[in-house]
Amino acid sequence: MDSSVLRYVVDESPDPVMVVDSEGEVTYANRAIGELLGLAPNAMLGARANSLFSGWTDASSLLRSAADGSSLDLTGRLANGEEIPLSCSVRAVDDGGTQFAAFLRERDSLRVENVIDALPDVFYAFDADSTLLEWNDRLSAVTGYDDAELASMTPLDFVPRDDREMIADAIEDVLGGERIETRRSALVTKAGKRIPYEFNASRLADAEENAVGFVGTGRNVVEREAAERELRESERIRSTLVSNLPGIAYRCANEPNRPMTFVSEGCRDLTGYDPDRLASGAVSWDDLIHPDDRERVGAEVQDALADGESFELTYRIRSADGETRWVWEQGRGVSEDALSAGEDADGADGTDGKTPRANDLAALEGLITDVTDRRKAKQALRREKEQLRSLVQGVEEYAIFMLDPEGNVRSWNAGAEQMKGYEREEIVGDHFSAFYTEEDAARDVPERNLADAVERGSAEDEGWRVRADGSLFWANVVITALRTEDGSLRGFAKVTRDLTERREHERKLARQRDELATLNRINVVIHELVRALVSAASREDVEETVCTRLAETNLYQFALVAERDLNGRVVARTRTGDDAGFHEIVASAVDEAGWERPATVALRDGECRVVRDIPEDETVPESVRSAARERGIRSGIAVPLVYGGTNYGVLVVYATRPDAFSEREAAGFDVLGETSGFAINAIERKKLLAADSVVELTFRVTGPNALLADLSQRADCTLALEGTISTSDGAYLYYVQVTDAPPERIVELVADVPDVGGCRLVSSHGDEGVVALTVSSSLVEALTDAGANVLSTRAERGEERVVVEVPHDADVRSFASTFRLHNPDADLVAKREIERPIRTASEFRGQLKEGLTTRQQAALRSAHLAGYFDWPRASTAEAVADSMGISSATFHQHLRKAQGKLAAAFFDDASN
Numbered sequence: 001m002d003s004s005v006l007r008y009v010v011d012e013s014p015d016p017v018m019v020v021d022s023e024g025e026v027t028y029a030n031r032a033i034g035e036l037l038g039l040a041p042n043a044m045l046g047a048r049a050n051s052l053f054s055g056w057t058d059a060s061s062l063l064r065s066a067a068d069g070s071s072l073d074l075t076g077r078l079a080n081g082e083e084i085p086l087s088c089s090v091r092a093v094d095d096g097g098t099q100f101a102a103f104l105r106e107r108d109s110l111r112v113e114n115v116i117d118a119l120p121d122v123f124y125a126f127d128a129d130s131t132l133l134e135w136n137d138r139l140s141a142v143t144g145y146d147d148a149e150l151a152s153m154t155p156l157d158f159v160p161r162d163d164r165e166m167i168a169d170a171i172e173d174v175l176g177g178e179r180i181e182t183r184r185s186a187l188v189t190k191a192g193k194r195i196p197y198e199f200n201a202s203r204l205a206d207a208e209e210n211a212v213g214f215v216g217t218g219r220n221v222v223e224r225e226a227a228e229r230e231l232r233e234s235e236r237i238r239s240t241l242v243s244n245l246p247g248i249a250y251r252c253a254n255e256p257n258r259p260m261t262f263v264s265e266g267c268r269d270l271t272g273y274d275p276d277r278l279a280s281g282a283v284s285w286d287d288l289i290h291p292d293d294r295e296r297v298g299a300e301v302q303d304a305l306a307d308g309e310s311f312e313l314t315y316r317i318r319s320a321d322g323e324t325r326w327v328w329e330q331g332r333g334v335s336e337d338a339l340s341a342g343e344d345a346d347g348a349d350g351t352d353g354k355t356p357r358a359n360d361l362a363a364l365e366g367l368i369t370d371v372t373d374r375r376k377a378k379q380a381l382r383r384e385k386e387q388l389r390s391l392v393q394g395v396e397e398y399a400i401f402m403l404d405p406e407g408n409v410r411s412w413n414a415g416a417e418q419m420k421g422y423e424r425e426e427i428v429g430d431h432f433s434a435f436y437t438e439e440d441a442a443r444d445v446p447e448r449n450l451a452d453a454v455e456r457g458s459a460e461d462e463g464w465r466v467r468a469d470g471s472l473f474w475a476n477v478v479i480t481a482l483r484t485e486d487g488s489l490r491g492f493a494k495v496t497r498d499l500t501e502r503r504e505h506e507r508k509l510a511r512q513r514d515e516l517a518t519l520n521r522i523n524v525v526i527h528e529l530v531r532a533l534v535s536a537a538s539r540e541d542v543e544e545t546v547c548t549r550l551a552e553t554n555l556y557q558f559a560l561v562a563e564r565d566l567n568g569r570v571v572a573r574t575r576t577g578d579d580a581g582f583h584e585i586v587a588s589a590v591d592e593a594g595w596e597r598p599a600t601v602a603l604r605d606g607e608c609r610v611v612r613d614i615p616e617d618e619t620v621p622e623s624v625r626s627a628a629r630e631r632g633i634r635s636g637i638a639v640p641l642v643y644g645g646t647n648y649g650v651l652v653v654y655a656t657r658p659d660a661f662s663e664r665e666a667a668g669f670d671v672l673g674e675t676s677g678f679a680i681n682a683i684e685r686k687k688l689l690a691a692d693s694v695v696e697l698t699f700r701v702t703g704p705n706a707l708l709a710d711l712s713q714r715a716d717c718t719l720a721l722e723g724t725i726s727t728s729d730g731a732y733l734y735y736v737q738v739t740d741a742p743p744e745r746i747v748e749l750v751a752d753v754p755d756v757g758g759c760r761l762v763s764s765h766g767d768e769g770v771v772a773l774t775v776s777s778s779l780v781e782a783l784t785d786a787g788a789n790v791l792s793t794r795a796e797r798g799e800e801r802v803v804v805e806v807p808h809d810a811d812v813r814s815f816a817s818t819f820r821l822h823n824p825d826a827d828l829v830a831k832r833e834i835e836r837p838i839r840t841a842s843e844f845r846g847q848l849k850e851g852l853t854t855r856q857q858a859a860l861r862s863a864h865l866a867g868y869f870d871w872p873r874a875s876t877a878e879a880v881a882d883s884m885g886i887s888s889a890t891f892h893q894h895l896r897k898a899q900g901k902l903a904a905a906f907f908d909d910a911s912n
Contacts, residue, residue, distance in 0.1 A: 016104040022059040022097060024049045033104060038079030052077060053086070063097050066090045098207050122218035125204070128175060128211055130154040144190035159185045160194060174201045175211045187218060196221045247369030254305065254333065254361045257284040261363065270370050272320030290316035290324065305333050305361065314371065326375045331366020399496035405489045407432050407450055419498055421468035432494065435465045453479040453492060462499070474503040515662060522668050525553055533679040542679045543574035546651060546672070551577035556655050557633065561641070562599055563649040570599045570650070579654060585627045595621050599650045602638035606647060608666050609638040612659045634658040639669045643677030651676065684807065694805040695812065698830035701800040701823045707755065707775065708736065713798030714749050717741030721793035722770065724780040731757060732778035736771050743769035779823070788815065851901050858884065859894035
């Protein structure tokens with residue numbers, strides 16, 4: 001290969017390369033070999049290779065080495081006398097063996113072919129006929145042609161048609177002279193893609209300096225072109241910006257009078273002088289500075305430069321027409337390197353953004369703008385702000401303060417301090433979300449309020465706010481967005497009023513109105529229910545009527561009537577409405593942490609139980625609270641259905657309103673429970689009176705709580721309850737037959753019994769008689785209220801036997817439970833079904849007539865017809881006796897016996 005090829009290839013190669021002739025004389029050496037040996041490349045020209053390297057061989061050996069590709073081991077002699085082991089690859093530049101290219105490297109360095117292939121640019125070598133002789137792998141990789149295709153291509157095949165004439169002219173120039181030609185075109189790939197490239201070529205010559213071809217490289221300039229475009233655009237923008245700056249952009253020397261080397265066009269508008277006047281030194285900038293400010297400005301600039309910082313200051317100047325103007329200047333020092341290198345990417349002065357100190361300066365650069373109007377406006381605004389601040393600070397009824405655009409507190413008045421509890425130093429700088437509850441803050445309410453104010457100009461909101469001590473107050477808040485003249489947001493004004501008292505008053509009135517309206521509706525419903533219960537024919541009718549009427553209103557969601565089963569659990573009998581299975585969830589939760597459901601408590605205690613807010617009541621199991629929350633159930637009430645001490649079940653009602661069952665509403669339900677219990681009791685008693693088949697139950701009662709049993713034990717006698725009568729003060733009279741003991745003994749014994757309010761001897765005949773006891777509660781009355789008919793009560797030797805009859809379909813277990821509420825030691829000892837014959841009114845009168853004598857019937861009939869039983873009496877006893885022709889005493893005797901038989905027949909029939 002010709003030495004010119006090697007010269008071009010290895011000129012910039014990092015590997016040492018030289019060319020020697022057949023006599024061993026160096027004809028070319030690149031920089032790398034000079035750096036390796038410590039010699040200048042030109043100093044090596046003409047030197048003998050064997051004087052530079054030990055082991056250099058003759059021309060014939062070099063030819064063999066070039067032919068078989070073997071390497072020579074040499075030792076290079078450095079300029080300082082040291083030696084370095086080298087490996088040398090040799091290639092013949094021409095076929096005659098007159099020129100050899102030697103590629104040197106330290107032992108085990110890269111081969112020259114690898115160096116060529118490692119070049120980032122496209123490498124090529126053409127002969128004088130434009131035949132491609134050599135190329136590197138980069139050419140194939142970029143164009144997409146394989147080696148076989150490249151071997152047949154000419155230089156013009158790689159460029160667009162429009163550029164071929166230009167490229168051909170460049171090749172001709174290279175072949176005709178010694179210069180290197182460079183052209184910018186495009187490299188056309190096999191796929192037709194055009195890639196911006198820069199090509200260069202250098203002439204190849206033989207030993208007689210005849211042109212034999214050219215060699216060169218192609219470099220991708222896509223990035224360079226983009227960078228050049230960016231640089232041109234940057235320069236254009238910079239020029240436009242500087243020319244349009246509202247003031248003066250300058251560069252001056254850091255010397256007295258600050259002589260200007262550059263002044264922008266804004267100088268004319270600001271000072272009234274042409275820029276050339278300042279740049280030429282005809283006018284000095286220091287001369288324009290107001291005399292009162294000149295010394296201060298110079299000192300502040302030099303102080304900033306001495307500290308290596310930029311400077312910023314405001315001062316006065318005098319314009320060409322004598323007007324005084326305020327200007328604002330910002331500048332910095334620039335180093336000599338920055339001026340010579342120009343602005344770089346880190347800063348405008350090439351110093352990584354740092355201002356050089358005064359003793360390192362080459363110039364000052366900066367900007368000066370007119371702030372006269374702005375300063376006047378600021379002064380006026382400052383006065384207005386002072387006046388407004390004084391006004392705002394004096395307001396105590398409102399919290400008035402300012403926020404920056406991010407919502408941080410910037411001012412604080414006396415009203416805000418009094419209302420919110422923060423001192424100014426505590427809150428200024430903090431975000432105003434500190435005034436919101438955690439729930440509102442989590443829902444981004446503060447940010448939404450600011451966004452609404454930005455969008456609409458102002459935003460108004462009412463809600464709970466938090467004081468410094470954590471207490472809450474109800475606030476009305478108005479947030480107004482504050483903007484500059486150009487529309488930019490500069491903050492917010494916030495005015496807060498404390499409306500807690502007014503809100504509470506309004507809410508109280510609203511609650512009262514709602515409660516009154518609800519109570520009126522509830523009273524209507526309850527009154528309708530009471531009227532409907534009168535016509536109920538069965539217990540089931542009562543329960544169905546109550547549940548249906550309640551569920552049909554929009555006041556309540558669900559109603560049910562429940563009772564205890566044999567296992568003591570509360571089970572539903574009747575239900576109306578849709579609770580989505582909520583009552584089953586309540587029933588399944590009774591075992592959670594010992595929780596007792598309200599219905600159970602109401603059944604046990606006989607009193608209403610209200611849960612005002614089920615989802616929020618922490619005494620309620622979480623499973624129940626969660627189910628209520630999902631179904632919209634908020635409150636509930638459990639109402640016992642009780643009459644005369646007998647509990648007929650419990651009414652459970654759910655509502656979607658929180659706190660739906662107020663005290664007055666619960667009182668209405670209490671009345672409904674008593675009315676329902678009364679209706680059920682009346683139905684049960686009616687069933688008992690009309691039944692032809694009844695169940696007779698016998699109870700054994702013992703213990704100190706059983707009055708007659710205790711008295712029979714203490715007096716060692718037999719006691720039989722003949723009858724019970726209620727008194728006007730709520731007590732009861734027991735008429736007790738005493739046998740086997742003086743009745744007076746009973747009178748003595750009851751003197752220390754707490755439940756007996758008094759005892760009167762009715763009759764006494766030795767060891768038998770009748771006493772009347774006044775007691776506070778009546779067992780017979782309780783049993784009657786429970787729907788039973790008491791047949792007999794007899795006590796003997798501390799044991800009392802009570803025989804009652806109940807309807808054949810009565811719940812005997814429930815009845816026994818009611819009985820034990822009054823007598824815990826009572827036991828059911830007998831139960832039997834009996835048929836009860838039906839007796840008509842005619843039969844009753846016939847039996848009564850048979851029991852009266854003729855004179856008794858006559859006395860009774862005469863008294864009735866004469867109006868003796870009227871009030872006031874139409875006839876006296878003497879008048880009736882005289883009409884009958886008998887004495888008054890005889891009339892009274894017959895009449896009393898007749899009345900006694902009549903009463904006995906009536907009361908005995910009622911008890912049977």
